[in-house]
Every structure is written in C-alpha cells, then in structure tokens.
Amino acid sequence: MSSFIPFDRSQPxxxxxxxxxxxxxxxxxxxxxxxxxxxxxxxxxxxxRTGGKAQYHPRLMLALLIFSYxxxxxxxxxxxxxxxxxxxxxxxxxxxxxxxxxxxxFRRTNRTAIEAAFAQVLLLARExxxxxxGVVSIDGTKIDxxxxxxxxxxxxxxxxxxxxLAVDIAKLMDQAEHADATDSDPQALPEALAxxxxxxxxxxxxxxxxxxxxxxxxxxxxxxxxxxxxxxDAKTGRRGRAPKPPDDEPLPDRQxxxxxxxxxxMRRSDAHEFRQAYxxxxxxxxxxxxxxxxxxxxxxxxxxPSFASTVLSMENTIGLPxxxxxxxxxxxxxxxxxxxxxxxxxxxAIGRPRARRPYDFRPPPENTEPRRITEPWRLxxxxxxxxxxxxxxxxxxxxxxxxxxxxxxxxxxFRRFSLRSLxxxxxxxxxxxxxxxxxxxARLHAA
Numbered sequence: 001m002s003s004f005i006p007f008d009r010s011q012p013x014x015x016x017x018x019x020x021x022x023x024x025x026x027x028x029x030x031x032x033x034x035x036x037x038x039x040x041x042x043x044x045x046x047x048x049r050t051g052g053k054a055q056y057h058p059r060l061m062l063a064l065l066i067f068s069y070x071x072x073x074x075x076x077x078x079x080x081x082x083x084x085x086x087x088x089x090x091x092x093x094x095x096x097x098x099x100x101x102x103x104x105x106f107r108r109t110n111r112t113a114i115e116a117a118f119a120q121v122l123l124l125a126r127e128x129x130x131x132x133x134g135v136v137s138i139d140g141t142k143i144d145x146x147x148x149x150x151x152x153x154x155x156x157x158x159x160x161x162x163x164x165l166a167v168d169i170a171k172l173m174d175q176a177e178h179a180d181a182t183d184s185d186p187q188a189l190p191e192a193l194a195x196x197x198x199x200x201x202x203x204x205x206x207x208x209x210x211x212x213x214x215x216x217x218x219x220x221x222x223x224x225x226x227x228x229x230x231x232x233d234a235k236t237g238r239r240g241r242a243p244k245p246p247d248d249e250p251l252p253d254r255q256x257x258x259x260x261x262x263x264x265x266m267r268r269s270d271a272h273e274f275r276q277a278y279x280x281x282x283x284x285x286x287x288x289x290x291x292x293x294x295x296x297x298x299x300x301x302x303x304x305p306s307f308a309s310t311v312l313s314m315e316n317t318i319g320l321p322x323x324x325x326x327x328x329x330x331x332x333x334x335x336x337x338x339x340x341x342x343x344x345x346x347x348x349a350i351g352r353p354r355a356r357r358p359y360d361f362r363p364p365p366e367n368t369e370p371r372r373i374t375e376p377w378r379l380x381x382x383x384x385x386x387x388x389x390x391x392x393x394x395x396x397x398x399x400x401x402x403x404x405x406x407x408x409x410x411x412x413x414f415r416r417f418s419l420r421s422l423x424x425x426x427x428x429x430x431x432x433x434x435x436x437x438x439x440x441x442a443r444l445h446a447a
Contacts, residue, residue, distance in 0.1 A: 019091040028442035029067055029088045035121050035438065036063040043116040045109045056098050061106045062113055067092045069435035072413040076100035076107070108419065111427040118295075118434045119317045121441065125291055126318060130444055132287040135393060136321040137401035138311065138330065139284075140303045141409075142277045144416040145263035145425070149276040152265055156252035158207050165200040172196065202258050209261055210250040218246035262422040266301040278417065279303070280429050281310050286325065286400040291440055292433040293318060297426040304332040308339055320344055325397035333377050347394050350382040408436055 023029055036059050044058035067089060068079045080100040082089040125131035153161070228243040257263050257276055266277045281296040281303070294317065296310040307330045314320055320342055328349040339346045350373065373379055384390050408414050414432050417425045 019087065019095065022087050023091055026442070026446045027088065028070060028439060029092050031442045031445070032063050032067050032070070032438050033092060035124060036066070036117060038120040038124070039113060039117045043113040045112070056096065056102065058106070058110070058113065060092075060094060060096070061098065061103070062110070062117060063092050064089065064098070065103070065107060065114075065431060066117070066435050066438055069414070069431055070412065070439045072411075074414060074418055076103040076418075079103050107428070107431070108424060111423075111430075114427055114431050114434060118430055118437070121434060121437050122291065122293060122318050125289065125437070125441055128445075130289045130441060131285055131291055131293070131318075132289070133285070133293070133314075133319055133321045135286040135323045135325065135396060136293060136311075137284050137286045137325040137397040138281065138307070139327065139397075139401040139405070140279050140281045140298075140329075141405045142266050142268055142275065142301075143280045143414075143425075143429070145257070145260050145276045145278055146417050146420050147257050147259035147263055147276045149257075149265060149274060151259045152255045152257045152276060153203075153206065154252065155207070155210050155250045155254045155256075158203050158210075158256075162200060162203050162207065165196055165203070169196050169200065206256045206258055206261060210254055210256055214250040214254075215248045218248035221246040260420040262299050262420075262425075264299050264301065278422070278425055278429075281306060282401065282404060282433060283311060283314070283324070284401040284404050286396040289440070289444065290400055290404060291437050292404065293321075295426075295430050295433045297422060297429050299422055303329040304335060307332055308335040311339060311344065312342060315342070323347060323393065325394055325400075327397065331378065331381075333375060336377060336381075347385065347390060348381055349385065349394070350378050404436065408432060412436065412439075 039059065039062065041058070044062075046055070046058055049055065064079065064083075068074070068082065071086075071088070073079050073082055073089075077100040079089070080098065080103060083093045083097045084090070122131060126133075222245075225243055225245055229245075232240075232242055255265060260276070263276050263278055265274045266279065267274045279298045279301060281298065282292050283294045285291045285293055294310060294314045296306055296313065298306045300306075303326075307326065311324050312320070321344060323345045324339065324347070326346065326348045328351060331348050331350060336346050336348065351371065373382065385394055412432070412435070417428055419425055419428050
C-alpha cells in the first residue's frame, strides 16, 4: 500500500511567509536587487507629485524590469501578471503589484537609469575579476520592429496615394455639404472623412520625412562632390564623365514604415526574407566572461558605418579595449583608422570564406572570380590574419559574440522590440543586454 505526503491547500500561515526563503541563495534575483541598489537616484526620471497616491520606488521598478527580461517576460501585462504568479518576480517586486501602464511608462522614460544600471553591473564584474577588457568581439543581429512590413510604402506610391486621397476628401466634403442641406444623417460621412484625413496626414508626414532625409544626405555628400568637381575642372583634354551632383529628391523606391518610421526593411542574408527590423549591435568580452560591454542600435542593414562609434562609446564607461574582432561586414578603412588613433587594434576579416564540408549535400558553387583587393589597409589586414598569432586571436570572435545572440533569442526569447522609434528601441536593447549580463554573472558566480 502506497503512502503519500499529506497536503492541505487551505492551511493558513500562522505568520506571513518570508519570500526570500522560497528562493535559492544563489538565485539571480538576489544579484539583480543588489546591483540596482548601486544605481544613484539622480539617474531616475521621477515625476513630481504634490498629492495623490504614492509612487513605486524607481529601484524596485528597475529591478522588476531587469528580472522579468532575464526570464523572458517582455510584455508589461505579462510582467504585471507575474507579480502575482511567479515567486521570483514577487520577491523582486517586494510583494507589490505595479499595473502594466506604470511598468510601460517607467520603461519608456528611464533610459538614463537603465544605462546607469548597465554600467554599474559592468563595474561590479570588473571589481570581482569576472570582466577583463583585453579582447572584445563585435557583431550585429536583426531584431524585428513593432511594425508590419506591409505598412511600409515606397516614395512614389506615397505621392500617388496622397493625390488620390486629396480627390476623395474633396468628394466627401461635397457630399457632407449636400447631406447638411438635405437634413439627412450627419454622422455617416464625417467618420469616413476623418479616416481619410488621418491617413493623408500620416502619408504627408512620411513623405516629409523622406524628403528631409534625402536633403540631409545630399548636403552631407556635397563637400565630396565639390572636391571631385574641382579635380574634374582642373583636367585638360579628354576628361571623361563629369561627377554627378547629389540629388536632394528621394529615390522612387525609397521606403518608409507608417507605423515605425525609424525601422527599415532588412534581411539577415540573401537566403532570408525581408523583415521590418532594426540592426542591434553588441560588443562582447572575449576574455572568458562573454559579458556584453556596450550596445547600439542602427537603422541600416550594414554594420560598417557604426563600427567605430559603437566601440568608442566604451571610453566614457568602463574604458577602451586593446583588440576588437569583427567580421567582414565591418571592413571600413575610416573606422579602422579611427580605432587605431585611440590605441585599439582592430582585426577585421577581409573577404567572406567559403568553407564547405567534405560531403556537402549542396552542389558546389560556380567558379567565380574573387574580388580584387587593392586598398593597402585591406591587403595588410589580410596578410596579418594569415599569420598564426592573429589567426588564433581572431577565432575567438565566432565563439564569443554569436552564442550571446543565440542565448538572447532562443533562451531569453527576445526576438521583437516592444517599443517604437530608434531612441526607444535603443533603450530596450540596453535593457536586454543588462538582463543578459545579470543572468550571465549569476551563472558565473554560481560556478
């Protein structure tokens, strides 16, 4: 006859339970609470109130966000629900239950506090010896924006829709005046008119944004054009084709999203589909800890334009590394020179290797002529990476930064931003990196 442990769900507690005793001593929640206590109160955005209900403490809200993101809870409504159901979340929230609107507002308005907490965790890791800034790896990954790619329109299509909407609005206005004159239902037509006017306002805003971006790009390229034009005018005899001045009009196929104008249509490679996304950048310690030391988000599929600025952003936080490892997507001569001026040694792959298995199921690719390399810095970098010493260091790139993205996407489950606009998704990506670092440091301490 089997014997069972007796249980009674209706048994009341004689004393209130201590939530801390329900968590293991090495649980990540204890580390996050201790790390957030190091963030100064001046970093938080606290609204001034003269009366009404008291506010939740900003350190409690920040710890709640970090712990929730580390455990795959990104929706403010799911976080609110977890304050009732999850023991760890309930402990971090001190048995309080902020509503989802309060959580979402705090996440939008406290970028400085999130960045300060990110820096404090890295300083704590350096104090404990877990973080060493010798060699770092940089890479980017595409994260879906909170917008559908089917709400992305071309510039020429926007102009056509604006003209069509202008005609439709004029017709509806005439019908509304006729309805007023005949004393019929006055509520049917104005609603349709409001929908079209709202859509036209969105199209007008998107068109103005594309035109402003085109003018800014043309202004930035004007100095280079003037130099080329001066060289061309100084030539004698057969001078060839004259340089083309920059055009301040957007290209007809230039696209913009009506939902999140800062996001762009991107794809991971030629074999993947286009998605409305952002390019999230991360610099990872390659000295063993695999902690994210700095982050950035760009609205371009190319990695090279943000290479130097992302790495140099570490200068005012935890210091600059000695060596940075990057794949061929970061090959940019100006970025390499900027990093070397700061005493950083960049190791950037030149050309994309085509490693194949001995018995690959795919047919072999056609014999194509390899790209001819002429720039001196590329030739020097290629020769250096072929040496044993530099090659051994560069092999750390793949095994350090790419697993971090795998953990964030597959283990933590972060594959889509919850906020919109470049500034807000940059804050959210910093929060994701902060949650990953706390998760990683708790694991390193336990080991």
